[in-house]
Amino acid sequence: MKILIINGAPRNNGYTEDLLALFTTGAVVAGGRVEQIDLRDYDVRPCAGCFHCWDPKHDGRCSRNDDMAMLMEKFLDSDALVLATPVYYYSFSALIKAFLERLLPTSLPIITQGGEIGLERNTERYPDRGPDRAALVAVGAHRNPKTMDGLVKTFELICDGIYAKPVGKLLRSESFFLDFDAGKPITGRKVRMAFERAGAELVREGCFSAQTESDASLPFTRDLETFRRNSATYWQIAREIGAGGNDREQLGAAVSKDLRILAHELAACYDPVAAGDLEAVILFDFQGEEADNWYLTIDKGRCAASGGTHQSPTLTLETTEETLVEIILQRLDARTALASGDMKATGSRSLLGRFSRIFPPPST
Numbered sequence: 001m002k003i004l005i006i007n008g009a010p011r012n013n014g015y016t017e018d019l020l021a022l023f024t025t026g027a028v029v030a031g032g033r034v035e036q037i038d039l040r041d042y043d044v045r046p047c048a049g050c051f052h053c054w055d056p057k058h059d060g061r062c063s064r065n066d067d068m069a070m071l072m073e074k075f076l077d078s079d080a081l082v083l084a085t086p087v088y089y090y091s092f093s094a095l096i097k098a099f100l101e102r103l104l105p106t107s108l109p110i111i112t113q114g115g116e117i118g119l120e121r122n123t124e125r126y127p128d129r130g131p132d133r134a135a136l137v138a139v140g141a142h143r144n145p146k147t148m149d150g151l152v153k154t155f156e157l158i159c160d161g162i163y164a165k166p167v168g169k170l171l172r173s174e175s176f177f178l179d180f181d182a183g184k185p186i187t188g189r190k191v192r193m194a195f196e197r198a199g200a201e202l203v204r205e206g207c208f209s210a211q212t213e214s215d216a217s218l219p220f221t222r223d224l225e226t227f228r229r230n231s232a233t234y235w236q237i238a239r240e241i242g243a244g245g246n247d248r249e250q251l252g253a254a255v256s257k258d259l260r261i262l263a264h265e266l267a268a269c270y271d272p273v274a275a276g277d278l279e280a281v282i283l284f285d286f287q288g289e290e291a292d293n294w295y296l297t298i299d300k301g302r303c304a305a306s307g308g309t310h311q312s313p314t315l316t317l318e319t320t321e322e323t324l325v326e327i328i329l330q331r332l333d334a335r336t337a338l339a340s341g342d343m344k345a346t347g348s349r350s351l352l353g354r355f356s357r358i359f360p361p362p363s364t
């Protein structure tokens, strides 16, 4: 199977690019032939709306002289089309939009209502050419998948118009969380595996399975409040380190170990069954400004993280932010940190002994 990926991401180091790389790996390992066109590297201007290509004298040629003629050949030569786009204003990026507009020569040179909805493929000019199936890869930063509804609908209408069967959609919201999935490492892995599996499924089965589509869309945040808080922290850190959203490596590393996110993730790991009827306050004292401290309040089967200090904690853990981060990420055991002197505990020792049972590693 010849798969043509049309990538409409304007930036080359984004999440669309990463996820497409996984997709391609899966497809190639399964025996597919994949060509990826990064539209940002080509000159494809929007349709001029002149209907030059519909004039029989021009035999489907466009009035514009740019890279689309060459890309049209690739399109016509492919068995499967993958439209990959970052979600821009609830829709395709402008790069993809321009590419799609330039498919006009493949449509019948007449606007009828003969087809289901609108444009109909010109099967006289291209009787046996062009992809007979198409898939969508959409990557957006918002949380609510509904922001992709318009994009998905447009994709389906396009499939109808080019006579390609829609064979799958990988809809990835919360894109920025791919770089700091510390609170949900299992979800991060499942999402990445789903993109790779989708490539293989397209080659072997001709479509994506429901499980793969669902795994690709697994939520990274528990609820809207967590999304808002973590997202706000992300952009706050971007401003603090002056990285902007584009230096993903630096930003991802900084965000992954930021307690403004991790303290809440630790609270979310709280196991009320292991805690029983525990009522306690655990203060993390970093021996600096009190405002930089964090504490966990455990009460009535719930646990919440708060920034700042507490006057009467049940247990105080004096440590550094780095050590606490290692403990939260389960790379360091609290008892080992105590034994080595990296952490000092005052207050309830029994609570300390229960720490790793009350806060088990994230299960999602």
Ligand SMILES: Cc1cc2nc3c(=O)[nH]c(=O)nc-3n(C[C@H](O)[C@H](O)[C@H](O)COP(=O)(O)O)c2cc1C
Binding pocket: 009, 010, 011, 013, 014, 015, 016, 017, 086, 087, 088, 089, 090, 091, 139, 140, 141, 142, 143, 147, 175, 176
């Ligand atoms: C101009 C612009 C408009 C955007 N509009 C949306 C949107 O409507 N919905 C959404 O979920 N994300 C939106 N985003 C966020 C991008 O989809 C997100 O940053 C995505 O990760 C970009 O893909 P990339 O990482 O491959 O660059 C927008 C970003 C930009 C720059």
